Amino acid sequence: DVKVTQSSRYLVKRTGEKVFLECVQDMDHENMFWYRQDPGLGLRLIYFSYDVKMKEKGDIPEGYSVSREKKERFSLILESASTNQTSMYLCASSLYGQEGKTQYFGPGTRLLVL
Amino acid sequence: EDQVTQSPEALRLQEGESSSLNCSYTVSGLRGLFWYRQDPGKGPEFLFTLYSAGEEKEKERLKATLTKKESFLHITAPKPEDSATYLCAVQAYTGNQFYFGTGTSLTVIP
Numbered sequence: 001d002v003k004v005t006q007s008s009r010y011l012v013k014r015t016g017e018k019v020f021l022e023c024v025q026d027m028d029h030e031n032m033f034w035y036r037q038d039p040g041l042g043l044r045l046i047y048f049s050y051d052v053k054m055k056e057k058g059d060i061p062e063g064y065s066v067s068r069e070k071k072e073r074f075s076l077i078l079e080s081a082s083t084n085q086t087s088m089y090l091c092a093s094s095l096y097g098q099e100g101k102t103q104y105f106g107p108g109t110r111l112l113v114l
Numbered sequence: 115e116d117q118v119t120q121s122p123e124a125l126r127l128q129e130g131e132s133s134s135l136n137c138s139y140t141v142s143g144l145r146g147l148f149w150y151r152q153d154p155g156k157g158p159e160f161l162f163t164l165y166s167a168g169e170e171k172e173k174e175r176l177k178a179t180l181t182k183k184e185s186f187l188h189i190t191a192p193k194p195e196d197s198a199t200y201l202c203a204v205q206a207y208t209g210n211q212f213y214f215g216t217g218t219s220l221t222v223i224p
Contacts, residue, residue: 004157033212042216043158043201058211090157102148103203103212105157 003027004106006091012112019078021109023091030096032074033103034058034066036087043090049074050096081113117141120202120215127192127222135187135218137202147185149178150201152217158201161187192222 007022023032033048035058045058047066055066063085067075074093078085088110092103119138127133139147146165150158162171164180171178175196177188187200199217206213 040216043203043214045211048211092157101146101205102160102163104160105150108155108157110155 004091004093004104006089006106006109008109009107010110010112012114013078013081014114015082017078017081017113019081019111019113021076021078021089021091021111023074023076023093023106024072025074025093025104026072027093027095027104028071029093029104030071031094031101031103032068033092033094034064034074034076035090035092036060036085037090037108038087046076081111083113085111086113087111118202118204118213118215120200120218122218123216124219125221127189127220129193129222129224130191132188132190132192134189135200135220137185137187137215138183139185139202139204139213140183141204141206141213143207145205145207147180148203148205148212149185149187150203152199152201154199161200189220192220194222194224196220197222 004025034046035043049055049068065077090108091106094103095101121136149161152158162178167182169180175190179186199219201217203212203214
């Protein structure tokens, strides 16, 4: 079974703090993704990575950065947390292929910024 | 612009009352269409992948179908444990991104 794990299920942080969210997958997937999910807005892509040290901006990258030093690990960094970054954060991974490859999701991290 | 629209936003069914969820998409070359189930507070759980018009996939009470412009998730004789939000996503040939709909929240009443 594919397994995607996220470092925390719940986090509470203060405005201005630097926040690290970690994601690890165990299926040797090339692609990894970070989304945020908010009521009524669905899943919005923040960043994705198709290889080690490679990254591409998604739809809402402002206020976030990412790091992928190893194939299995993809980190999301909130440089200076703000209240509008309170959300559910979801990590996903997939194989690369000409044919669409399924994304597998982690359990999510619910972040509250006070 | 690639996009995905799901309808209805919410659906309440009596146990045993069959129905369908719709996912309409606009994409420049479909690489794949994906259905997920999401329970409250959890990550989406993969259900089906469809690649070409006419394709169908089944799993227990769920059946997914695909045309050139939309996909349906048919739920036959649903049970309360089928209550969840169902998400649809597409991936285009251009790029690695997935585009998600906002989901259909299904409630099955005993």
